Amino acid sequence: MEQIEQANTEAVGRMLAADPVLIDVVTAGDVIDGLGERVILHAGPPIDWADMCGPMRGAITGIAVFEDWAPTLEAAEEMAAAGAFEFRPNHHASAVGPMTGMTTLSQPVMVVENRKFGNRSYCTINEGLGKVMRFGGNDAEVLDRLRWLRDVLGPAMGVALRETGGIPLKSLVARGLTMGDEMHQRNVGCSGLMLRALAPALAKTSTDTAGLSESLAFIGGNDQFFLNIAMAMGKAIMDPVRDIDGSCVVTAMSRNGTTFGIRVSGTGDRWFTAPVEMPQGLYFPGFTEEDANPDMGDSTIVETIGLGGFAMGAAPAVAGFVGAGTAADAANYTRTMGEITVGENPEWTIPALDYLGVPTGIDIRLVVETGLAPVINTGIAHREPGVGQVGAGVVRAPMACFEQALVAFAESVGVA
Amino acid sequence: MEQIEQANTEAVGRMLAADPVLIDVVTAGDVIDGLGERVILHAGPPIDWADMCGPMRGAITGIAVFEDWAPTLEAAEEMAAAGAFEFRPNHHASAVGPMTGMTTLSQPVMVVENRKFGNRSYCTINEGLGKVMRFGGNDAEVLDRLRWLRDVLGPAMGVALRETGGIPLKSLVARGLTMGDEMHQRNVGCSGLMLRALAPALAKTSTDTAGLSESLAFIGGNDQFFLNIAMAMGKAIMDPVRDIDGSCVVTAMSRNGTTFGIRVSGTGDRWFTAPVEMPQGLYFPGFTEEDANPDMGDSTIVETIGLGGFAMGAAPAVAGFVGAGTAADAANYTRTMGEITVGENPEWTIPALDYLGVPTGIDIRLVVETGLAPVINTGIAHREPGVGQVGAGVVRAPMACFEQALVAFAESVGVA
Numbered sequence: 001m002e003q004i005e006q007a008n009t010e011a012v013g014r015m016l017a018a019d020p021v022l023i024d025v026v027t028a029g030d031v032i033d034g035l036g037e038r039v040i041l042h043a044g045p046p047i048d049w050a051d052m053c054g055p056m057r058g059a060i061t062g063i064a065v066f067e068d069w070a071p072t073l074e075a076a077e078e079m080a081a082a083g084a085f086e087f088r089p090n091h092h093a094s095a096v097g098p099m100t101g102m103t104t105l106s107q108p109v110m111v112v113e114n115r116k117f118g119n120r121s122y123c124t125i126n127e128g129l130g131k132v133m134r135f136g137g138n139d140a141e142v143l144d145r146l147r148w149l150r151d152v153l154g155p156a157m158g159v160a161l162r163e164t165g166g167i168p169l170k171s172l173v174a175r176g177l178t179m180g181d182e183m184h185q186r187n188v189g190c191s192g193l194m195l196r197a198l199a200p201a202l203a204k205t206s207t208d209t210a211g212l213s214e215s216l217a218f219i220g221g222n223d224q225f226f227l228n229i230a231m232a233m234g235k236a237i238m239d240p241v242r243d244i245d246g247s248c249v250v251t252a253m254s255r256n257g258t259t260f261g262i263r264v265s266g267t268g269d270r271w272f273t274a275p276v277e278m279p280q281g282l283y284f285p286g287f288t289e290e291d292a293n294p295d296m297g298d299s300t301i302v303e304t305i306g307l308g309g310f311a312m313g314a315a316p317a318v319a320g321f322v323g324a325g326t327a328a329d330a331a332n333y334t335r336t337m338g339e340i341t342v343g344e345n346p347e348w349t350i351p352a353l354d355y356l357g358v359p360t361g362i363d364i365r366l367v368v369e370t371g372l373a374p375v376i377n378t379g380i381a382h383r384e385p386g387v388g389q390v391g392a393g394v395v396r397a398p399m400a401c402f403e404q405a406l407v408a409f410a411e412s413v414g415v416a
Numbered sequence: 417m418e419q420i421e422q423a424n425t426e427a428v429g430r431m432l433a434a435d436p437v438l439i440d441v442v443t444a445g446d447v448i449d450g451l452g453e454r455v456i457l458h459a460g461p462p463i464d465w466a467d468m469c470g471p472m473r474g475a476i477t478g479i480a481v482f483e484d485w486a487p488t489l490e491a492a493e494e495m496a497a498a499g500a501f502e503f504r505p506n507h508h509a510s511a512v513g514p515m516t517g518m519t520t521l522s523q524p525v526m527v528v529e530n531r532k533f534g535n536r537s538y539c540t541i542n543e544g545l546g547k548v549m550r551f552g553g554n555d556a557e558v559l560d561r562l563r564w565l566r567d568v569l570g571p572a573m574g575v576a577l578r579e580t581g582g583i584p585l586k587s588l589v590a591r592g593l594t595m596g597d598e599m600h601q602r603n604v605g606c607s608g609l610m611l612r613a614l615a616p617a618l619a620k621t622s623t624d625t626a627g628l629s630e631s632l633a634f635i636g637g638n639d640q641f642f643l644n645i646a647m648a649m650g651k652a653i654m655d656p657v658r659d660i661d662g663s664c665v666v667t668a669m670s671r672n673g674t675t676f677g678i679r680v681s682g683t684g685d686r687w688f689t690a691p692v693e694m695p696q697g698l699y700f701p702g703f704t705e706e707d708a709n710p711d712m713g714d715s716t717i718v719e720t721i722g723l724g725g726f727a728m729g730a731a732p733a734v735a736g737f738v739g740a741g742t743a744a745d746a747a748n749y750t751r752t753m754g755e756i757t758v759g760e761n762p763e764w765t766i767p768a769l770d771y772l773g774v775p776t777g778i779d780i781r782l783v784v785e786t787g788l789a790p791v792i793n794t795g796i797a798h799r800e801p802g803v804g805q806v807g808a809g810v811v812r813a814p815m816a817c818f819e820q821a822l823v824a825f826a827e828s829v830g831v832a
Contacts, residue, residue: 192608
């Protein structure tokens with residue numbers, strides 16, 4: 001048992017020592033091994049076409065048209081059913097993606113380097129709200145936006161970030177927590193801070209006034225711009241924690257819209273999965289729970305590092321947005337998550353809770369003992385392909401994942 | 417009495433109906449009547465050179481050199497003592513200025529139009545933190561920055577704002593209250609929101625890449641950039657409330673570093689003054705209370721409209737910065753100010769207080785009855801000219817101002 005405590009202390013120590021820096025935007029195929037033609041990285045644990053939910057299928061067909069692998073969505077669907085595409089989780093490729101999480105070779109990906117440990121992680125650029133590919137959107141508007149991200153914003157951000165020498169994220173997130181962000185369903189503060197850091201370099205390196213103005217307007221018009229950066233940061237922080245013998249700290253939580261998977265440090269890269277749950281939340285006008293797809297996306301990496309639902313106390317405004325109740329309820333979510341975590345993050349603190357550090361390092365033993373499953377703030381996709389976001393809510397990680405993981409972990413330390 | 421309630425309801429109704437929009441940046445001398453050679457607008461109620469505090473004198477001599485009215489600070493001081501300059505309050509010229517509040521003919525001023533009532537107000541561009549003229553700084557670095565604001569940023573912002581058609585401020589401030597700002601000592605959220613709104617137009621209208629990059633870096637590097645906009649907004653909101661017979665709502669609170677003055681709607685433009693008090697606060701390294709100048713600036717216009725100290729509950733992080741205590745203390749400041757105000761602002765609400773509206777419309781009767789003086793979050797200047805900011809703190813408006821005003825108000829309604 002003392003060995004487990006030591007291993008968990010090491011795990012959280014590595015999380016707190018991390019130094020994530022946004023350094024570049026590059027073409028995914030240039031940096032992700034094996035990301036070639038007809039390879040599609042998706043959110044969550046491994047899944048086959050036959051088991052994919054509606055919005056995931058919608059995104060798959062859309063990205064196939066975007067990559068010119070199929071002439072139409074219908075053709076792409078037939079190809080997918082016939083096994084023409086190779087599907088792999090983002091998490092197997094140092095990457096993460098929100099909701100459906102499509103990552104393919106020609107897309108631009110942001111690069112976060114963890115300068116303490118030297119590892120890098122990748123995430124696509126956030127598309128904005130509404131009808132977007134991460135929520136299963138796949139029409140011309142969606143694909144045109146992806147082309148603009150590939151041809152205009154991505155390259156411009158890459159040049160600008162190289163000009164800056166990189167934007168450190170740890171202190172930026174610390175400021176965001178004082179600005180009502182929890183970095184999952186609310187990123188308005190950090191998105192503004194990122195624009196403040198990036199805009200001068202974008203201007204300095206721009207060779208295209210119209211493109212520059214469009215880029216600044218796109219970033220400035222997207223309250224969730226920072227989400228994908230927070231996710232790449234989360235992946236960069238957690239990857240060095242993946243292989244500590246005897247540690248029962250969760251290193252990833254992720255969902256593909258059908259199954260929810262977790263990974264635990266001491267059991268390496270094995271996924272422990274269970275069916276995803278349905279978020280409880282609020283719906284946009286014209287939509288109800290009957291339209292909703294269950295929980296989806298790699299974005300739960302932010303809860304894995306103590307943000308999102310774990311940092312709800314920092315974001316009373318998001319509690320209303322996701323239907324989680326009052327400011328006191330928001331604070332309680334954060335305090336409750338403190339019961340299933342190894343420690344607090346002294347650098348990421350919440351002024352409204354008198355500078356309580358966010359709960360850090362989910363201990364699967366504590367989850368099973370207390371019966372308190374990790375709380376997640378999430379967007380809600382329409383269950384049909386091609387529609388988009390219909391709401392936002394709160395969902396729990398399935399307890400079955402933690403129970404399976406605990407059995408395997410016990411075996412790994414010779415207890416079972 | 418019922419007539420007074422009706423008049424106060426009218427006053428607060430005008431405050432809530434206001435529609436302040438940042439529309440332009442122009443040269444002060446072009447828009448402010450009588451702002452000619454050797455005329456200096458300053459913060460607070462009227463004051464002569466002989467009575468001015470150190471930082472106000474420092475700023476006066478600095479601005480005289482900036483305007484080429486004097487070759488040196490020493491020469492400017494002799495000219496000031498000899499009566500070479502005409503001193504007038506900003507408040508007498510539809511203007512406001514933070515701390516020393518220097519406004520002179522060649523400086524760029526931001527223009528806020530209250531589109532509900534058609535009036536306009538003016539404020540210079542915030543210089544950033546540290547050694548700056550508003551805190552009494554007057555050396556070459558300070559004057560060079562003022563020249564850059566005049567020659568580069570001011571004109572660029574003017575063109576960009578005209579391109580946007582104006583940036584509405586009411587909704588922007590509403591968002592800022594969900595981001596931990598109280599718009600006096602903390603403007604980090606609103607400053608980011610303003611950059612998001614302004615940057616695309618700055619890029620679109622720019623003819624100078626280096627100047628654009630400098631401008632974006634200056635705005636992005638200044639957490640208090642929005643303060644001066646909030647102040648011009650406050651003036652634009654309150655000016656239409658200045659002349660309501662029978663209303664005892666405060667229309668301005670302001671200080672020149674020597675005296676504190678208030679104006680009340682029913683008594684028109686008369687100032688009720690008392691000696692300024694000393695802020696209780698926290699000092700930057702190397703400075704103590706002995707270095708501090710008493711309370712100064714027109715920035716208390718933000719408390720007059722329910723922000724600043726009145727909205728402390730929205731900004732638990734600022735409570736620590738100004739030495740005002742815990743998150744619970746911050747909430748208490750806001751709740752307590754509710755005891756001296758006519759109502760709440762339903763559009764400016766605080767998520768951490770379950771969407772309580774900020775306390776709005778200071779009633780001088782309630783101030784005197786309860787003994788609760790308005791609370792103000794303020795920066796603290798060094799008492800000597802030429803040094804700059806040394807800390808930040810909380811200060812109260814002097815009760816004597818309200819007592820005098822109440823006597824005059826009673827006379828005005830035929831009670832005394």
